[in-house]
Amino acid sequence: MLLRLPTTLSEAQRYLAEGAVPVGGATLVWALWQRDGFPEQAMSLRALPQANLIGREALGAAVLLHQVDDRVPEVLRRAASTVGTGAVRRTATVGGNIVGSTLRCLLPAALVLDARATVLDGDGAYETDLAEVVAKRHLLLGLRWRDPVVSGYHKADGEAGGEPPLVVATAVHAGGDGRHRLLVAVRDGYEVISETTPCHPDPERVLRGLDRTALGSLPAQARDAVRREVNGILEALAGH
Known part of the structure; x- marks a missing residue:
């Protein structure tokens, strides 16, 4: 190869x-290649400057x-630290986790940051949303x-070989009008749901807003975790 x-x-x-x-850290594909055969050519982005950025508002796939x-917001740092x-x-890379992994541990964090993805195909590099990146x-x-103004991350304890542990990611963003919006993303099993609602000094009002979204259909345990994380991020926003 x-x-x-x-x-x-x-x-x-x-x-x-x-x-x-394309191959990231090969943590996911190496065993498959050993079983099914190696490709004639593989490509790593580890020497590509655009894929190695780390900053407060950017992170490279390599x-x-x-x-x-x-250097990155707390929600993304904590997500990476628990993989x-x-x-x-x-060994594992950001791009490999988001695109190649079925768990996509970094995806909830990226969603609450309202991140946009830069991708490369035969026509060149262009920007798109995370839903397209994951689907295609x-x-x-x-x-x-x-x-974001503040962000937070919770990952429940998991059992080896069991279902993926519950993840709740949160972030508050300031709009151009000075108002704040809360973004929440939840990984429940292999599914990831993300929603947004305006912030308000009354946490119950914010939670009622989230209950009217797809997050309201989550199992009770997941909804309890969302409630705890939302209360925590609103407290952090009040003290910011």
């Missing part, structure tokens, strides 16, 4: 056209999960978002 390491977008685009298979630190073991986080399994170059 020939591993391609593009340093420019034009090189990456050419390797894609030649049939190179960044390793253990490199996701306090797998330390050994996995030193695009080659992800990176994520961009507006820095």
Whole structure:
């Protein structure tokens, strides 16, 4: 197997056209390749500058999960820190987790940041939403978002080999009119639901707004977790 390491977008685009298979940290595909056979060409973005950005409002797809630190918002940092073991986080990439994994541990965090994705195909790089990235399994170059006022993340304890643990991600964003909006994303099993509602000093009013969305149909345990996290993020907003 020939591993391609593009340093420019034009090189990456050419390797894609030649049939190179995108690979992140290979934590998910290596066992499949050993079983089914290796492709003639694979491509890693680890040498591509655009895929290695880490900042308050940007994160590259080739960044390793253990490199996701306090340069990014809390919700994304905490999401990355809870993926797998330390050994996995030193190998797995942001892009591989969001596009290649069925768990998509970083997806709820990216959704509450209202992140936009930059992807690459045969026609070049362009920006799209996360729903399209997940559905069409695009080659992800990176994520961009507006820095939230506050954010939070909760991941329930899970059992090895069991169902994916419940995840509740939250973030509050300031609008151009000075008003705040709360974004909440929940991973329940393999499904991820995200909703938004205006913030209000009365947490019960905010929770009633969320109950009128798809979040209101979650199981009781998940709704209780959402309630706790929303109360916590509104307290953090009040003290900000």
